[in-house]
Amino acid sequence: MIKKLLLIFFACVAIHVSAQTSGNEIYPVAFYNVENLFDTQRDYTIQDEDFTSEGKYKWTEDRYKQKLNNLAEVISQLGREQNKDGFAILGVAEVENRKVMQDLISKTKLSQTNYQIVHQDSPDARGIDVGLIYNPKYFKVISYKVYPFTIPGSSQTRTRDILVVSGLLAGEPFSVLVNHWPSRRGEDSSPLRERAASICKHISDSIYKANPAVAIVIMGDMNDDPKDKSTSIALGAKKEMNQVKAGGLFNTLWKIHESGKGTLCYRGEWNLFDQIIISESLLKTGKSNLSYIKSEIFSRDYLFQKSGKYQGYPLRTFSGTNFLNGYSDHLPTLIYLKKGKK
Template sequence: MRKQFLLLFLFSICIELCAQHPADNPTILFYNVENLFDTQNDSLTLDDEFLPDGERHWTRNRFQQKVNHLSKVILSCSGFNPPAIIGLCEVENRYVLEQLTQETPLKKLGYRIIHKDSPDERGIDVALLFRPEIVKPLYFSYHPVTDGNGGIESTREILQAGFAFPKDDTVHVFVNHWPSRYSGQAKTAPKRMRAAQALLSAIMELREKSPKAKLIVMGDFNDGPESASLLELTKQKAANSDSAVSISLANLSRNWQQGTLKYRQSWFVFDQILVSQELMEPNGWFVHAQSATIVNLPFLLIPDSKYQGMKLNRTYNGFRYQGGFSDHLPVLLKLSYQ
């Protein structure tokens, strides 16, 4: 009798999950996918190391394994309901996104692509995928980062897109991949501050048109929540601005205990999700302080024999091919409706 009751219970749960409409509990994912390059040479970018005869010996088989791995993460990150929107960084071009969405198990979900080539020297970009049966794109635009001299920085632009959600609600999404710390944290900090200012300018422009707009800001910021560049985003309004329009972003990643990437023995929270205060009010689609989490799937980590604990199951360890997933953990935002 006990066994029959358990089977009946499990069966009822399965029916409920299968009957659940994908728009009931939409999620939004951000993922730094670690150098998703194709195997073809682009003469306009520094992609030579990711060629079959390059330093990393990047082959078609390795590329195909990579996109299959990424599809596994996307399909596993939020239970039975894969994300409605996915922000990605470190993708080389539209072709690799087409391969990810069309030549893996993701094909059945019908993801659509928003992408534009950036001025980054290595040719890596930010992009968005979305499920058109859940959200409808209203617009998108890209915002460059200046170099401090009036020119354009050779880095990733900031992607802004508006989506119509079910039940007549609109959410605006900003995808970021700020300049790295490769040349040193202090030396590169001004670049990330300029990226923060470019983001704030884009938000201010949107706020002037729609003061109560619901905003989601996500990305790999290459700075932690307590860095000056991220704290700039949580001020009431942009620095050096006479506008009375409020920014007031809340960083939902601020109290995370584990990081999203590891360097030697230390973990860092570089991948973060911030939202506007309007999105934290239960009026339509909303989130609360615990709605954003790190996607900590077991297969994304492996034992760290050198520094103890666990480390990322990444595609490369230096120039040695490991065949893993990424050198970052994804982050996920779950939305609720009231």
């Protein structure tokens, strides 16, 4: 009788494990520019003087903790409608260092989940980096590497590295490239972002060439919209799935932006800088066992200003130097993946 019960038990376990990897599970993958997540300590190697208690923003421990808790409230909800555990992978931009990322996952409500982080300091003059938060239940990190932004013959530009993290999502080979491309400063800064896009494409092409079955996700604050030259031409991310050839890229948010939606608002117009672009391997024609389902902008009501000059804009941390106790000037974006037959 005991032997029979044990056989039934192990059969149930096998069925449960199989369900975890058979396509019944949805894997949310997200990106969020968290807008100037600085600690309160002065770091004389970067330009962080405004984010100290004596600085322009009067950045105290209390304000820092409020910022962490506000971000944690948003992050804790990402992907939860499709997966009870929330997101599997979250790329972030505008984090000062590893400490603020560690504080975010350990000193807020996010500590209830066993999130892990990947971070490496970049040469950005302001000291803002990109990073990755992931749930090890779904994503196993095997390796990571940063690729610097370089311009041949020049050493003047100091900006964010591209963070490449490779591993297994639901047991399938997966690589994510987290970006924060040069900002829109100067009369014509587009060539800088086109250069960043070309570096990103070279990385993506190399990963695909090594293994055409690997799922590749390129995410980040591109400081450009999907139709702009950097993403549509230099990176080559297409608007339509049927335009994507073997080894190509699909921009999951292009059509959403065409419908009038965006992730940040400037002078009354919505931009969609926070893009998530996927490899052909995730489409029906691709070789990955993971497949793309849909994308969205995470735009809940509490994330918007309710009154004043910027009513309807994302509720950010500061307006000028006035502390609004908000979240970010950007909205998060997500895609949803599944495993199984396409």
